[in-house]
Amino acid sequence: MDLLVINARLITVPAGTDDPGYIERGWMRVEDGRIVALGAGDPPATAAGEVLDVAGAFVAPGFVSSHSHLFTSGLRGLGVADTLYGWCDSMLGMTAHATAEDIYWSTLHGALDFLANGVTTAYNFTDPLQAWESMVDGRREGTAPLREPAYHTRQADGCLDAGIRFVDSIGMDATAGTDEEIFARFEAAVAHTRAMDPAYALGASIMGQVQWSPRPDAAEIEVEAMRRFGVTNQAHFLESPEAVPLQQSKFRMYADAGALGPDMMFGHFIQTTPEIIAEAAAGGASMSWQPASNGRLASGVALVPEMIERGMKVGMGLDDQACTDVSDPWQNMRMGIVMQRARTKDPLSMMPERVLRLHTLGSAEIMGVADRVGSLEVGKYADFVVVDPRRPDVGPLWHPVRSYVLACGLRNLTRVYVGGELVSEGGVSTNPRAAEASARLHDSLPRVAERLGRHPH
Template structure:
């Protein structure tokens, strides 16, 4: 075995590889992993062969080594807006949380996004589908319709959010709103193309792709779905729509599913985020088309939105991934909390423990999420050739007791308290919850300065 280019050798690891088709999620009781040029060069059970060496050797002494988490639905720019709108459901919470950010400029949103991206990395999330804050500022919604269309912010408002994720070192799919309430169809598509071209010029192993922020649920345009399909076609983009999320105007929401169906949007590049207020017919149509679903259980519980019928969707053959949603509505962007919240909500709803098992939620927050985003060739599992994104989680610090079923204990008994190290491309990005980024301290300072200044200037909160 040629290890001349090896950078890191991890040994003494309880590996959770998530290898497709492997028993027990590819668990290895004691194993090793070799990183070269940012990718997994080799891995195996037991001790590494005598001829395997690397510039750095890390003995994790029985800690779990598992894939970095994938969040399939995230709003990183909200990282400085936690703890707001606690007494509100979706639209009231949006009014509260976005009431200040609607006044933000491009540099302001850069720092809040950077803060959010570094927070994800510190919590073991190494890949995210991120909805950038639109160029049209938030306005109140009534029955799913925007009441006022405000100004269109400059183009760099969205581009600086891309810069922030890149500077943080987080892998991402960048999702952009069409802001279709302003301009002709050509102007709308031109603005989207500008962002797509910008993302396409970045490292393709960091900027993993482009996506449309599906807005049919809220758009006033009758051709909104057709416009999104054209944007998808031109740029090979995904589309993730916030859809059937809130309990408000449910029949109006459901009626808009036909707009996506009739426009030809349904298919493997179409993802429905939240997808709570569904019907059997809607689930069947989405599944038959190959459309996927992104599940945000912590957010759905926080905002009293409801519990998605995930077991039914999985049984119908839908590809499902898990997301942490806004850091302002999960408050702690904790993937272990999110997995457990999903398990508990489904079980409480159905009364059947087998409807959601620990192995299922772990897969949905790693490899399943990567499959949903079309990036499973690069992330989501520990396999030779894939990017070396992984977490080191020590079940002995603090001690969770005997590991009767290690994978289940990883999901149910471990968490951020046990997370010791996070690696992206074999590079240490967080240790004991402290970021290694030279921008981390400045990001923490800036979000306080920037948001404080905006609050004073605009008399917020009212």
């Protein structure tokens, strides 16, 4: 379907500049799901299938979450008194007993929740085939039995059926089986994702597990998979405030294995040292920043301005609904701003324009998908949000982009589009599976909890 958007306060976030690309009264033309033209003032007089007059509302890129766990959508409010590993026990202790169909509906629900909140692309960590085990001395035993392969593939199916664009992040479960069995299992999962519609399944990646793996060669296994199958890698790394020296010592495993490069992302990357930041930046690795999650789990504050100063590329993620509770990208941006300013006592350390770029194009860049998403530019997918600063009224727009970041939010989000198609209006999904996803989620997860004797009621 062709679409012409008019009378928009356009925020384009173009590549190659720090300018947010603001156009006070702009237009954008969409054909076959992609942006074919945009500009200021009135559009050229050509035919259009549908005209969307946003009457002065903001039109901005859909948010990109560079670190997400969409299967956790039914697990909000758990582990509130815990840091990372205790919270994982409370949450993943339940999904350890979920079925492939349970996890499908949970993922679908989570993806629809992201879309309703303006997040149109996600790097999605799937729940691994090997169920969660409690951490002991900073590692897992890695002895839990494997679940059926469908447990992973149904999570990818849930993303596709929701209509969110995603990079599928797959755990290698490197303690289960021989090395060739591990590679074969991973290859099959990658093949399933790559057989999907490439407009939505944007790529496959490794869920890096060196942080908690008992294998001393876990980094080498991951690097071999990166090279053998042409995939990226994002590792949860240096996140929790516990056992920091042990965590930091594992950085050498990735460095010595040759992992540092543009295909290597570090998720969280909080408990760093100047030397670790310098080496990661010099090697070309990037990081994904989750301020709302880091605050919720008392993990700390990542040294993001210092990393950017060193030349590291940085994206932003919402992590998961179980540790941000409301998957709100505006809340995430504002938390990022206030955390950094409180830490540095310097307002210039994190400005609204920068944090908006990190949560859109910056995330797309570290995920390797910036040629398709992350900004409103000709040739890219027409993934955008419509945000009305008069519903409710946020007051005069003295600096429109700063008001968009600081004063707007989910209350102002009226519509979300993916590929020029309306996917959510007023927070209500247009997806025909949405009602069933909600019903299934409310039915299946409490039954799992009751079997475990952990139901909160």
